[in-house]
Amino acid sequence: MIGLDQIKDITRSTPSKIVLLVIDGLGGLPHPETGKTELETANTPNLDRLAKEGICGLVDTVSPGITPGSAPGHLALFGYDPLKFTVGRGVLEALGIDFELQEGDIAARGNFCTMDKNGIITDRRAGRISTSKCTELCQLLDGIKVDDVDLLVSPVREHRFVVVFRGEGLEDELSDSDPQRDGMPTKEVVPLATGAARAAHIVNKFIAQAKATLADHYPTNMVLLRGFAQYPNLPLMSEVFKLKPAAIAAYPMYRGLAKVVGMEVLATGSTIQEELETLAQHYDSYDFFFIHIKGTDSAGEDGDFDRKAGIIEEVDIALASLTSLNPDVIIVTADHSTPALLKGHSWHPVPFLLRSNWCRPDQVQEFSEKACSSGSLGRFLATNIMPLALANAQKLSKFGA
Amino acid sequence: MIGLDQIKDITRSTPSKIVLLVIDGLGGLPHPETGKTELETANTPNLDRLAKEGICGLVDTVSPGITPGSAPGHLALFGYDPLKFTVGRGVLEALGIDFELQEGDIAARGNFCTMDKNGIITDRRAGRISTSKCTELCQLLDGIKVDDVDLLVSPVREHRFVVVFRGEGLEDELSDSDPQRDGMPTKEVVPLATGAARAAHIVNKFIAQAKATLADHYPTNMVLLRGFAQYPNLPLMSEVFKLKPAAIAAYPMYRGLAKVVGMEVLATGSTIQEELETLAQHYDSYDFFFIHIKGTDSAGEDGDFDRKAGIIEEVDIALASLTSLNPDVIIVTADHSTPALLKGHSWHPVPFLLRSNWCRPDQVQEFSEKACSSGSLGRFLATNIMPLALANAQKLSKFGA
Numbered sequence: 001m002i003g004l005d006q007i008k009d010i011t012r013s014t015p016s017k018i019v020l021l022v023i024d025g026l027g028g029l030p031h032p033e034t035g036k037t038e039l040e041t042a043n044t045p046n047l048d049r050l051a052k053e054g055i056c057g058l059v060d061t062v063s064p065g066i067t068p069g070s071a072p073g074h075l076a077l078f079g080y081d082p083l084k085f086t087v088g089r090g091v092l093e094a095l096g097i098d099f100e101l102q103e104g105d106i107a108a109r110g111n112f113c114t115m116d117k118n119g120i121i122t123d124r125r126a127g128r129i130s131t132s133k134c135t136e137l138c139q140l141l142d143g144i145k146v147d148d149v150d151l152l153v154s155p156v157r158e159h160r161f162v163v164v165f166r167g168e169g170l171e172d173e174l175s176d177s178d179p180q181r182d183g184m185p186t187k188e189v190v191p192l193a194t195g196a197a198r199a200a201h202i203v204n205k206f207i208a209q210a211k212a213t214l215a216d217h218y219p220t221n222m223v224l225l226r227g228f229a230q231y232p233n234l235p236l237m238s239e240v241f242k243l244k245p246a247a248i249a250a251y252p253m254y255r256g257l258a259k260v261v262g263m264e265v266l267a268t269g270s271t272i273q274e275e276l277e278t279l280a281q282h283y284d285s286y287d288f289f290f291i292h293i294k295g296t297d298s299a300g301e302d303g304d305f306d307r308k309a310g311i312i313e314e315v316d317i318a319l320a321s322l323t324s325l326n327p328d329v330i331i332v333t334a335d336h337s338t339p340a341l342l343k344g345h346s347w348h349p350v351p352f353l354l355r356s357n358w359c360r361p362d363q364v365q366e367f368s369e370k371a372c373s374s375g376s377l378g379r380f381l382a383t384n385i386m387p388l389a390l391a392n393a394q395k396l397s398k399f400g401a
Numbered sequence: 402m403i404g405l406d407q408i409k410d411i412t413r414s415t416p417s418k419i420v421l422l423v424i425d426g427l428g429g430l431p432h433p434e435t436g437k438t439e440l441e442t443a444n445t446p447n448l449d450r451l452a453k454e455g456i457c458g459l460v461d462t463v464s465p466g467i468t469p470g471s472a473p474g475h476l477a478l479f480g481y482d483p484l485k486f487t488v489g490r491g492v493l494e495a496l497g498i499d500f501e502l503q504e505g506d507i508a509a510r511g512n513f514c515t516m517d518k519n520g521i522i523t524d525r526r527a528g529r530i531s532t533s534k535c536t537e538l539c540q541l542l543d544g545i546k547v548d549d550v551d552l553l554v555s556p557v558r559e560h561r562f563v564v565v566f567r568g569e570g571l572e573d574e575l576s577d578s579d580p581q582r583d584g585m586p587t588k589e590v591v592p593l594a595t596g597a598a599r600a601a602h603i604v605n606k607f608i609a610q611a612k613a614t615l616a617d618h619y620p621t622n623m624v625l626l627r628g629f630a631q632y633p634n635l636p637l638m639s640e641v642f643k644l645k646p647a648a649i650a651a652y653p654m655y656r657g658l659a660k661v662v663g664m665e666v667l668a669t670g671s672t673i674q675e676e677l678e679t680l681a682q683h684y685d686s687y688d689f690f691f692i693h694i695k696g697t698d699s700a701g702e703d704g705d706f707d708r709k710a711g712i713i714e715e716v717d718i719a720l721a722s723l724t725s726l727n728p729d730v731i732i733v734t735a736d737h738s739t740p741a742l743l744k745g746h747s748w749h750p751v752p753f754l755l756r757s758n759w760c761r762p763d764q765v766q767e768f769s770e771k772a773c774s775s776g777s778l779g780r781f782l783a784t785n786i787m788p789l790a791l792a793n794a795q796k797l798s799k800f801g802a
Contacts, residue, residue: 065788089802
């Protein structure tokens with residue numbers, strides 16, 4: 001597998017355009033009654049045509065058998081080895097709400113949750129409270145100072161918020177306070193490296209103060225923190241791939257992830273049609289577009305097979321406005337599978353198609369997990385996608401003499 | 402490829418059960434008259450059904466083009482990169498006869514062989530003498546002391562024995578005395594690292610003494626030693642994969658290999674049916690079972706195409722008692738190919754199937770080299786098997802946020 005240092009030497013800037021359409025959680029499992037996956041169930045004439053004109057395969061975003069979180073799944077799609085480069089959840093959340101992190105800040109993802117009188121978490125999401133309620137609660141906590149550290153608390157969406165610890169000498173090797181399931185007490189945050197002892201102390205003091213502040217706010221009477229992280233230092237897509245990349249994503253975390261690798265995040269409406277309108281508006285200004293569709297993953301997580309299939313059909317209809325722009329390279333794939341049957345991310349490889357004028361079409365006639373398994377790309381790692389995209393956009397010089 | 406350190410963080414213990422059935426040397430080459438391999442010739446309705454319900458592929462256990470020895474082949478199947486982790490033959494043989502190695506011991510595999518009056522080896526196996534004859538000869542050599550080093554000589558099976566060198570300051574970087582084919586003299590053992598000079602000296606003195614002791618015992622008048630090795634320090638399957646693993650193998654070396662990665666070796670009869678009875682007896686006590694079938698490899702090594710196909714049919718019939726236990730994950734594959742046409746291990750990839758309730762079946766309809774080549778796993782490295790097994794047994798958490 002070629003490394004970023006090696007590919008950097010052969011990338012070149014050209015006017016050709018690449019569109020990477022990520023249908024989050026697209027891969028599925030067969031419905032017990034029909035034997036067809038969500039994608040195989042949906043009527044997708046546009047995707048089928050792209051598959052027929054293009055090359056297909058099945059992608060392991062991290063490694064075979066591994067269920068990717070959203071961050072490693074996307075980093076891999078962007079060309080960054082997710083086993084080598086990591087981005088903490090807290091940083092992603094902060095970036096996703098346009099929070100301007102400063103060097104040394106530690107960010108964490110927070111949930112408002114419900115705790116019973118014995119200290120047991122009974123609902124990690126406090127009934128998915130409204131974003132306005134979340135904003136109100138954040139105002140109660142924002143600006144708390146623990147010792148000489150400033151606490152900045154900002155709402156994200158529903159029960160979720162970001163807390164940023166700003167002060168001297170903080171290190172981010174910290175365990176989570178979130179037990180990750182209901183019926184357990186919160187965990188004490190412990191330092192996972194000696195340098196993080198001070199940060200752990202500050203975080204635990206903040207949690208105690210938050211608990212006191214929220215005591216009368218049942219069912220949002222406690223906070224759970226996880227994913228403590230400082231801003232990572234990843235090579236930028238503009239440097240490595242010599243692209244001018246833009247991201248179109250309705251959900252904060254995916255915007256945050258795009259920013260980490262140096263994409264410009266475009267303001268957009270949240271429907272699929274609106275996202276594709278955003279693409280059309282900005283089409284002349286960039287040469288790489290990452291478009292993120294969230295609905296498929298949410299439907300999969302909810303176990304709603306039919307809704308997931310329906311959203312895939314919506315994407316297919318909207319595709320017409322994408323293909324009418326005639327990008328040099330169109331890629332359609334996913335960051336991971338989210339089968340409705342499993343109600344969560346899974347390890348199953350994701351279907352992949354790439355269409356360009358120079359792709360040497362294979363024998364695949366439709367876009368489905370089954371059809372992609374006989375594509376000319378075979379089963380391959382996601383870190384190969386960017387080199388394939390750049391090659392098909394004729395943005396790569398020869399390697400070696 | 403995810404490393405053991407990384408997968409360790411996401412493995413979790415659950416009650417689900419994994420059975421890894423290794424049909425040693427399963428992969429073959431087409432018979433010149435029929436164009437069908439041993440597996441394609443055998444009638445295998447049970448294997449075909451598992452392939453149809455499961456996912457298939459072709460596995461390179463070490464790397465494409467590389468003919469694996471039994472140790473790297475099995476280490477890879479157990480999830481250990483065989484290019485990184487090595488286990489010397491001598492250690493495997495010693496473990497396989499339940500020899501309790503001490504730290505610093507060097508173990509080697511020995512053959513009793515036949516040497517002519519010119520010092521040429523005429524039969525490396527001395528006509529595959531009986532195990533009782535081997536035991537008798539070992540008694541002649543056991544307990545010899547060379548300088549201050551104790552020599553412990555134990556019979557294995559037929560012409561094979563283990564010799565253990567026990568003393569201070571021995572290092573195991575030693576060449577073999579076994580020329581690996583008939584018609585050659587034995588080789589002097591030379592140190593392959595400066596620290597091993599003393600061990601080489603001791604070993605050569607032992608060989609000279611053994612030759613003198615066996616002079617009147619034609620056709621077992623010489624010894625061949627190979628695979629000098631000290632006990633390796635591999636991470637255990639219980640730690641890395643959080644499994645409680647058990648091994649069912651009739652042959653010593655495979656039991657030894659299982660012990661090296663921390664499997665408990667179950668006492669078993671040696672027929673396929675007896676091995677599967679052992680599985681049923683212990684089914685409740687473990688969550689991972691490695692079952693080793695030796696006959697296919699032996700038949701392949703003997704160049705006996707029909708016998709190999711016959712043993713595959715035996716395995717297929719016996720499979721019913723395995724599937725009736727309804728393991729969460731069944732894997733059937735091999736450590737390497739042993740085509741009867743080549744009378745030895747070969748580099749050809751081995752057919753692979755994995756069946757679970759969550760595997761997203763592909764289009765493969767039968768278990769054969771040809772059919773597996775169009776499976777959704779494509780052609781892949783054996784080190785991916787354990788992650789796939791664990792994922793399908795739902796023993797892996799999400800990787801990253």
